[in-house]
Structures are given as C-alpha cells and as structure tokens.
Amino acid sequence: MGDGLLMDGPSEKVLVDVAPENLMACSECDALYQAVAPEPETLIVCERCHHVIARPRRKAGMTVISLAFATLVLVVAATFLPFLSISVAGVENSASLIDTALAFSEGGLAFLALATVALIILIPTLRMLLILYVLVPIVFDRPPARRAKSAFRMSIALKPWSMAEIFVIGCAVALVKIVDLADVAFGPAFWMFSALVIIVTLQERLLCSWSVWNALEQPQS
Amino acid sequence: MQLVGMERAGTASVLTARGSGLVTCRQCTRVWPMATEICGRCGTKLRSRDDLSMQKVWAWWLTGVIAYVPANLYPMLETRALFDTQDSTIVGGAVDLLLHGAPVVALVILIASVLIPVGKFLAIAYLAVTVGRRAQTRNADRHKLFEFVEFIGRWSMIDVFVVAILSSLVQLSSLATIKPGPASLAFAISVIATMISAQSFDSRMIWDTGFPPKAPQA
Numbered sequence: 090m091g092d093g094l095l096m097d098g099p100s101e102k103v104l105v106d107v108a109p110e111n112l113m114a115c116s117e118c119d120a121l122y123q124a125v126a127p128e129p130e131t132l133i134v135c136e137r138c139h140h141v142i143a144r145p146r147r148k149a150g151m152t153v154i155s156l157a158f159a160t161l162v163l164v165v166a167a168t169f170l171p172f173l174s175i176s177v178a179g180v181e182n183s184a185s186l187i188d189t190a191l192a193f194s195e196g197g198l199a200f201l202a203l204a205t206v207a208l209i210i211l212i213p214t215l216r217m218l219l220i221l222y223v224l225v226p227i228v229f230d231r232p233p234a235r236r237a238k239s240a241f242r243m244s245i246a247l248k249p250w251s252m253a254e255i256f257v258i259g260c261a262v263a264l265v266k267i268v269d270l271a272d273v274a275f276g277p278a279f280w281m282f283s284a285l286v287i288i289v290t291l292q293e294r295l296l297c298s299w300s301v302w303n304a305l306e307q308p309q310s
Numbered sequence: 311m312q313l314v315g316m317e318r319a320g321t322a323s324v325l326t327a328r329g330s331g332l333v334t335c336r337q338c339t340r341v342w343p344m345a346t347e348i349c350g351r352c353g354t355k356l357r358s359r360d361d362l363s364m365q366k367v368w369a370w371w372l373t374g375v376i377a378y379v380p381a382n383l384y385p386m387l388e389t390r391a392l393f394d395t396q397d398s399t400i401v402g403g404a405v406d407l408l409l410h411g412a413p414v415v416a417l418v419i420l421i422a423s424v425l426i427p428v429g430k431f432l433a434i435a436y437l438a439v440t441v442g443r444r445a446q447t448r449n450a451d452r453h454k455l456f457e458f459v460e461f462i463g464r465w466s467m468i469d470v471f472v473v474a475i476l477s478s479l480v481q482l483s484s485l486a487t488i489k490p491g492p493a494s495l496a497f498a499i500s501v502i503a504t505m506i507s508a509q510s511f512d513s514r515m516i517w518d519t520g521f522p523p524k525a526p527q528a
C-alpha cells in the first residue's frame with residue numbers, strides 16, 4: 090500500500106466545527122473523514138476497511154483516453170476476425186466472436202446469445218465510449234459534456250459486466266479441451282483480446298473515479 | 311495529504327457518516343445532511359443504508375441457488391462425433407479433462423464452476439445472516455470476504471464462454487459437432503443472479519453494530 094494514509098483521531102468535537110462540505114466518507118463502510126484535496130500520486134485508503142477511496146495520478150487522463158481508443162479499435166476489429174481455428178482430416182472451421190454469440194441462437198438459447206454479445210462486445214464498447222465522452226472534454230480543459238455525470242455513473246455501473254478478459258481465459262480452456270480431437274490454433278482475434286486484457290487492467294489502475302468527480306465539479310481546475 | 315478520521319470521544323469506535331446524522335454518496339464520497347435525497351455533486355440517489363438490501367440479496371441468492379441445480383444435472387455440452395454422441399455435465403467435463411491429462415485446466419473449470427459458485431452461496435448467506443448483529447468483532451474479516459466475493463463472481467462465466475466457443479468452433483459437418491446443452495443457460499442465470507445478489511449487498515451494514523442512528527438534523 091506504500092503511502093497509505095493513517096488517521097489520527099480528533100474527538101467528536103471536531104465535527105461540530107466542520108461543515109458537511111469539508112467532510113467525506115468511505116463508500117464501503119461509512120467511516121467519516123475530513124475531506125482532502127486531490128493531490129496526485131497519493132493513495133487514499135480507508136483506515137477502517139482498507140478500501141482504496143482514491144488514487145489520483147498526474148496526467149492519467151490522457152493515458153486513459155488513449156487506452157480507451159485502443160480498446161475500442163481492438164474490440165471492433167476482433168469481433169469479426171477468427172480467434173480459434175480447427176482442422177480435422179481436411180475439414181476446417183474457424184470461429185469469430187460473432188459466430189460464438191450466434192452459437193446459442195440455434196438451440197433455443199437466444200438469451201445466452203444476447204448475453205454473450207452483450208458481455209464481450211457491447212458492454213466493453215459502450216463503457217469505453219462513455220469514458221471517452223466524459224474524459225475528453227475534461228482533459229482538454231473544456232466544460233464537461235452534457236449529462237457527463239450520468240454517463241460516468243453508467244460507466245461505473247457497467248464495470249463488472251464487461252467481461253472481455255474472462256473470454257480470453259475461456260478461449261484457452263476451450264483450446265485445451267479439444268486439442269486431442271483436432272488441430273487447433275489461435276487466430277488474430279485471440280491475440281488482440283489478450284492485448285485487451287493488459288490494456289483494460291492498466292486503464293482500471295489509472296482511472297480514479299474520485300478524481301473524475303472532482304474534475305466534473307470544478308471544470309476550470 | 312492526510313486523511314483525518316473521526317472517533318467517538320472516549321471510545322475506540324470510528325465515527326460514521328450515519329452516526330453523525332449525515333448520508334454518504336457512494337459514488338463521489340461527499341456527505342450530506344441525512345434528509346438529502348440526491349447528491350448535489352454527482353447526482354447519485356442517496357441512501358444512508360439500503361433498507362431493501364437484504365431482501366434483494368436473498369431473492370437473487372435464491373434464484374442463483376435454484377438455477378445451480380439444473381446447471382449441474384443437465385449437460386453443458388452435447389458432443390456428436392462420427393459414431394457416438396456424448397453429453398457432458400460440468401463435473402463430468404472436468405473429470406474428462408483430468409483423464410485426458412489436462413489436470414490444470416480441469417482444476418480451472420472445477421474452481422470456476424463448482425468451488426466459486428458454491429463458495430459464493432455460502433459466503434453471501436453467512437454475511438447476510440450475520441449482518442446487523444450486535445457486538446460484531448470480525449467486521450474487517452467479513453468485509454474482506456465480501457470484497458473477495460464481489461471480485462471473484464464474474465470469473466464463473468468462463469464455462470459459459472467455453473460452451474459458446476466450442477459450439478461455434480466445432481461444426482465439422484459429419485465429423486464432429488458440439489451443441490450447447492440446457493445446463494449452459496441455467497449456469498449463466500445462476501452466475502448472473504449471484505453477481506446481482508452480491509452487488510445488492512450494502513457493505514456498510516457489515517460495520518453497523520446496532521447503534522441507532524442519530525435523528526436526522528434539519
């Protein structure tokens with residue numbers, strides 16, 4: 090945790106003098122703190138439950154934007170390229186994400202087809218678009234976009250449902266499952282999705298929502 | 311930068327927003343007077359505690375548990391090769407992998423499809439049952455358990471994706487075809503329901519020790 094911060098507790102008396110706008114609380118355990126200014130390169134950790142409340146970074150905005158662009162390009166391109174190909178006794182087949190999603194549509198499992206498309210293609214794409222929509226004006230010192238706050242809230246809500254990285258592991262497992270039966274090879278989309286996993290992980294570490302809310306509140310700073 | 315915490319005078323217990331007649335915005339960490347309904351900074355709906363939290367948790371939990379039964383009884387995959395047809399369930403598929411000399415992958419499947427779901431059912435039930443009891447001493451441990459449950463849940467989707475991948479890939483006309491079995495739907499529903507159950511859990515209740523909140527201050 091490096092420079093995780095320790096509290097030293099003033100008594101309840103402090104609170105009487107502090108207006109609510111100078112206070113903040115942990116979203117996970119409700120512990121109350123005096124508000125701090127967003128200073129870069131510090132980790133703000135809840136003293137009680139160790140939840141990372143904020144992780145402001147200098148110049149993170151630009152990096153997050155580039156990574157979001159990269160993700161968009163990769164997801165769209167990878168959707169139509171094969172990620173696995175198979176051949177047995179001269180019969181060949183390869184599968185792209187679109188094929189995979191549609192695999193469920195035959196067996197009367199339309200819900201699964203829809204869920205698969207949503208979890209691996211639509212939600213990651215939508216999330217990146219929302220992040221770009223919110224961050225681009227902020228980073229380029231423009232006033233925040235219309236309804237940027239709702240857009241950012243939505244991007245946070247979608248986070249657990251964006252499952253591109255889980256799909257990559259699924260590919261590897263699928264390969265091992267049939268490697269005895271046939272010649273299987275990873276296609277270009279598999280490598281693109283693997284790159285995606287790294288990009289998404291990196292972006293998650295850089296994107297500090299607490300700093301974004303601060304920026305949306307004071308567009309000038 | 312210093313994060314300065316507050317303590318109840320003379321005791322070791324940490325002062326909470328709720329204990330001070332304030333309501334916390336879970337998105338942007340600002341606090342407001344208890345009666346405030348919408349966060350003035352980010353527009354999020356404010357609730358000191360989600361009163362319906364436990365009902366939602368149990369409802370989704372039950373859905374997840376019920377769906378997990380057919381997920382294990384019915385086949386995930388229906389494999390049709392030249393001369394035989396083979397249905398494999400979640401556990402059956404893992405056993406096959408083990409016998410074919412892929413113990414690591416068998417383990418991944420068993421962890422993602424059996425250990426994590428069952429562990430999640432037990433963990434959420436334990437957390438929901440213990441919430442709101444007085445004199446909780448292991449709050450930090452229970453909170454850690456909750457964070458782990460929330461983090462790990464989505465990884466159970468691996469097996470659903472494997473089914474999707476194999477069904478689209480192994481379409482080799484007469485040689486071999488793989489079709490998704492009914493268990494794939496049940497399993498996906500179970501994973502999604504359990505994820506929503508964990509998300510409905512208001513983790514702040516883990517730390518509430520039964521102190522009545524102060525009356526709202528106007």
Ligand SMILES: [Zn+2]
Pocket residue numbers: 115116117118119120135136137138139140
């Ligand atoms: Zn906390």
Ligand SMILES: [Zn+2]
Pocket residue numbers: 335336337338339340349350351352353354
């Ligand atoms: Zn807020």
